[in-house]
Amino acid sequence: MPVIKDVVCTLCGCLCDDLEATVEDNKITKVGKACKLGRAKTMGPFLHERIEKPMIRENGELKECSYDEAITKAAEILVAAKRPMSYGWCSTSCEAIEKAILLAEETGSLIDSTANVCHGPSALAAQEKGAPSCSLGTAKNYADLIIFWGCNPVHAHPRHQTRYSTMAKGAFTPNGKKDKKMVVVDPRNTDTAKKADLLLQLKPGTDYVLIEALRAIVNGHEDVLPDEIAGLPKAKVLELAEMCKAAKFGIIYFGMGITQTRGRYKSGDNVSSLISDLNQITKFVMIGMRGHYNVTGFGQVASWETGFPMAIDFSRGYPYYNPGETGTNDVLMRREVDAFITGAADPGAHFPQESVKHLFKIPAIQIDGYANPTTEFSDVVIPAAIAGVECDGTAYRMDCQPIRMKKLVETTFKTDEEILTEIIAKVRELKGNGAKGGA
C-alpha cells in the first residue's frame, strides 16, 4: 500500500506539509501525522458525499447536465451581468486563483476572497503600517514569548503550538515549552488560555484600547494611564508590557479577535505599530493566524496580478480597491450584485442574513466539491476536484511561505483551474459575438 509522504494539508493556514497519506485503490484510507481537521479534509472525498454531476436549476430544482452545459450557462450569466461578483477562492490553488482573477477582469466583475469575513483587516493593517513578520521556522527557533491575541489555536489551528509555537523545539528553544512563556489576550478563557502563563481577559471590543496602553508604556508614558484599561487592572497591563520588554524574541499571533471586533483593522494596524515600538527594546514580530489554507495565497496572487490583495472592482477596466465599498458584503448588502460566482468557499453558511437573502434572488454559480448551504441558492453547480488531494497546485501558508500541494489520487472531476479556463473561453466566445458586459 503506497504511502505518500510529505503531503500538504489543505485545511488551515498552518499548511502542515508532513502528512502521510495511504492510498489504496485510488482512495485515501489513512492519513498520518495530521490533526483531526486535516485528516478529515484530506480523506473528505472518500468519506462524504460530494456533488457528482454538474447541475442547472430549472423551475426551482437542480437538474443534472454536462460540464459543457453548466460552463456555458455560467458564462452566459456572467456576460449578461452589469455588476457580477466573484467570491471565495481560498480553498483552492494559486493557479486557479489566477484564472478566477482573469475571469473577473474579462467580465468586469468584482472579486474578493474569504478574507472579507475573516482576516481582510490584516491586509488593511499592512497598508496602514506594514507587516513586521517572520517565517514560522524563525518563530519556532527563536520565540521565547508567544502571545495569542484574539485567537484560539487549540481549536482553529490544532498543530500550530507543536509545530511552530508554544511547544515547538527550535534552535534556541531546544526545551520547547520550558524555554518559553505563552500569553493569551482574549475576552474568553479559551482552551488555549487555560494553558497560558498569563491571560488578559479584556472586555470585549477593547483590543484597540489595550494596544494604545501598551504603546504608551513602551514609549515611556505609563504615568498617564488610568487604573483600569480595557476592563483590566493597570497592574496586569504593566505585567504584560514587562514580559514583552524582557523577552528575547516576542511574537504576537493574532486572529479574529483583533480583526473582527470594534475598530476592526485599526486594532491590527495598531499591533503593527506596537511591534515597531517594541523593536526599539527587543525583537518582536507578528503573524496573522489565517484560517483557510490558501487565503494568504489569494492575497499574494491578487497583489501581483492586480496590485490589490482583495475586494477588487474591475468594472472600469482597471482594478479599483476600497474595502467598505468594494468588499463582498459591502456590495451584497446594497443589493447591487446581479450575478454571483463562488468557488472554494461557502458564503451561504458564513454571510450575513441580508447578503444571503439577496443571493437567493440573483443568478448564482457554485464551483465546489461538496454540496453545502451555498448550493441552496445556486443556479449552476459545477463539481470540482479537491485541490491538494485530486490535483496539485500552489498554496501560501499563513507566514506567506509557498508550498506545492500534491495530487494524491486520480479523478474524473475537472479542477477549479480547468473549469475557470473553460468559462473564460466561453465568455470570450460570447463577447466576440457582440454580447455586452465587461470593459
Added chain:
Amino acid sequence: MQTVTLTPKRSPTISIEAENITPDAFAGKSTAEIGAITAWEGNEEITLADIFDVAVDGSGDAAGTKIVIDGDVPRVKRIGEAMTAGEIVIKGNVDMRCGARMSGGSITVEGNADSWVGREMTGGEILVKGNAAYYAGGGYRGETCGMRGGKLTIEGDVLDFLGEHMCGGEIIVKGNARLLPGVLNWSGTITIEGDTTLPGGEMKSGTIFVKGKVLEMLPSYRDEGTEEVDGVTYRKYTGDLSRNGEGVLYVSV
C-alpha cells in the same frame, strides 16, 4: 452664470459612477453635450441622459456653474470629484465619495451622504445637512495624508473614522461621531458638537474639540487641566502618547 438641473429619472440599484458631474466638466456645455457625458453603471458605460433629465440655463465657466440635482441619488457616486470651482446642490441623499479630491467651490447635500464624503479634499466647502456614514473627510487607502484643506460640515451624525489621516482643513459635525474620529490625524481641526467614542486615536498632531460627551476616552492622553476657548470651558488633553503625539483634544466640561 450657468445652472444645470439634473432630475433623476430612475432609481438604479447598481451604483452609477459619475465623476464627470462637476462644474468643471459641465461649464459652457449645452443640454445635449451634458446628456452625452459618460458615466458607468457597473461594467456598462452609459450617459448622463440615461439617468437624468438634463436642463441647462445660461452658460459660464466652472466658477460660474451651478449644478442642481433635483432629487435623491443614493446610488450615484463620485459627484463633484476633483472639482475646482462652482457649486453643486443635491436635493436628497447621495452615494459614496461625493466631493472626493475637491479643491474649490461648494457642495451642499440636503439629505444624507454615504461614506467617504470629501475624501482627500484640499479646498472648497461641503455641507451635508443629514448624516454622513464612514470615513467622512477621510483619506485614500495607504496614503498617510487624507483631507488637506477646505471645510466639511455635517449637520447630522457620522459613523466611524471621521477625518482619518487628516492633514489640514476643518471638519464640523453637529451631531455624534460614532468611533475613532480623527484617527491617525497629523493636522487640521475637527469639532464634534455631539458625543463620540475614542477620539484622536494615534493622533500625531492636530486639534479635536468635543462639545458633547466622550463616551470612552483613550488611556494614552495626558490631562492638562481646564482651558477656555472662545468662551467655552474644556478639559484639555494632549497626545496621543501611544505614538508620542502632540495633538490636542478639548472635551467640554
Added chain:
Amino acid sequence: MAEMIIKNGVVYDPKNGIDGEKNEICIKDGKIVENVGAGAKIVDAEGCVVMAGGVDGHTHCAGKINTGRIMSPHDMRYAPIPGLSGEEPRTKLLRPQVGYNTPNTYAIGYRYSKLGYTSIAEAAITPMMARHMHEEFEEIPILDKLGLVLMGSNWQVMQYIQDKDPEKLKAYMAWVLLAARGYGVKVVNPGGGSSWTWGKNVSGLDDKVVDFDVTPADILIGLAEANEALNLPHSIHVHCNNLGMPGNISTTLDTMKLLEKVKTKRDRQVMHVTHVQFNAYTGTSWMDFASGAQDVAEYINKHDHITFDMGQLMFGPAMTMTADGPTEYRNARMFDAKWSNYDQELEDAGGVVPLSYTSQHFAHATMWAIGLELALLVKDPWKVMFTTDNPNGGAFVNYPEGQALLMSDKKRQEVIAGFPDMTMDRITLPNIDRELDWGEIATMTRAMSAKMLGLEEKGHLGVGADADVAIYNIQPDKVDPSVEHEKIKKALSFAKYTIKSGEIVVRDGEITATPKGKVYWVNAYENGIAQGEKDRLMTDLEERFAKYYSIQLSNYMVEDAYLPRPVEIRPEVI
C-alpha cells in the same frame, strides 16, 4: 523560421566594437545571424539608434515587491509618468496595469519592454521563497528573467565557512541554486541578516555574526572562492555592510580591497558591488556626511576585479525593499514610516519601507549627485551598470531620465542649481563636465550587464546573440544629448521598436505582442559536485531540516512546474 532585417539604423554594440555605424542586423529564428533571405521582414531604423535589448542586472521585480504592493494601494493610481505609470485599463491585448513603484506583474513586463529592456534580474530572493519569485516571473510578460539567491546570512553557509569546509560550502551553494532554480549568488549586509533575527546587526567586516564564529569578511571570501571554484557565470553580487550610514565609505573600500585576493578563471569581475551610491558616504553623521564617490572611483579606476552599479536616486516617492533588515527598521523609525519585516528561517532578513526623496533636502540632493558622480568618475564604462536599485532609489520607469542626465552636463547643472546651499560642499558633480556618449550608455545598460552576469547571448548584436533589440527614435548625428535632454528621455521611454527573440513586441512606444520569456538558472550541482560530497551534504541537510526548518526537505526544492520555459546553464567543471 521567421526572418527579419533591421536596416538603416545607427548601431551601438560595444562588445563587438561597433560604436555608431550604420549596420544591418539580421535575425532568424530568434537569433542574430550573418544574413537572411530576400523575403525577410524589413524593419526600417532610419534615423534611429539601435542597441541590444537592455539587460537590467539588479531590480526588485518579483518576490519581495509583493509586500511592497500590499503596503501601497495608493501607489497603484500614482501616475507621474504618463504611459509608464498609474492605472491603465485592459485592452484586447493587454492585461490592466497599475502602479509606479510597485506595479503589477503585467505592467512590469510591458513597461520594461517600452524602455527597450528585454532581460531583468531579480536582485534578491531567499531559497525558501524562490517558488514565489518564479510564480511572479511567470506573470511578467515578454522579458527573460533570472534570480539572484541570497546566501550571505545563511546558517549553512556560515557553518561550513566556520568549519573550514570549502567542499561542503561549494556543494551547498550549488545545491541552493538548484533548489531555488536560481542564477547567481547574492550577498546582502553579509552576516547581518542573521544577527538581525535577534534585533542586532554587524558593524563592519570584522564584526562577528551573533551565534556564529564568522565575520562578514569570512563570509565574503568563503562565498567568492566557492563561487569561482564552481565556475559560476556570475560573480558574487554584494550589497555591502553599513548601507545608508554616513562614513560607510571605509566599509565599502575595505570590502573591495578584501576581494583583491580572490582570482577567477572567467573573463569577468570577482565581485559586483551593488547600488554603491548608498554605500559611498564620508563623514561621521548626517550633518557632515558627503560624497565619497571620488574615493570609490579612484579605487575602481585602479583595479579590475570589481564591477558595480549606481543605485541612482530619483526625486519623488520611492519604495525601499532589501534584505538589509536592520537598515529598513532604522529607516522606518527615522521617518515614522510604514515598516514590513521578514526574518526567513536560517536564510536571511528583509524589510520594506516607503520613502520619498526631495531635491530640497541636502541629504537627498547629495545622494542624487553621488550616483551620477560614480558613473562619471569611473573611466571604464565596462565597470559601471546603470541602475536605480529599482524601486529603492526610484522606479525603473525613470531610467531614461537618469541616462539622459549622464549624457548632459547642462541638465545636471540645472538640477543642481535648485539644490539647497548645504548640498554644495558635499558634492563634486558641479565640477564634472563629462558627458557619456551612446556607446558608453549602451555599455552601462546592456553590454556590461550581460557580461557581468555571464549571459553570453545577451547584451550584444553579434552573430549568435539572442535577437533582443532596442531601436530608439533618436538620430545620433542630429540630436545633441548634451542639449536635448527631453528628447533623449522621451526616445528612451518609448522605443520605436523593441524586438524580443526576433518578434516585435513594441512599436512606437506601444506593446504589439506579449510572448512569454524564459527563465535562466544555473545547475552547478548535478555534474559539478562529486557524489561523495553530495551525500555528505545531504546527511547534514536532512538533520538541519528536521531540527530547524518548518518545511520538509522534499517540499523545499522548486519543482519543474514553476519553470515552463527554463534555460538551464551548466558551468564547465574546473
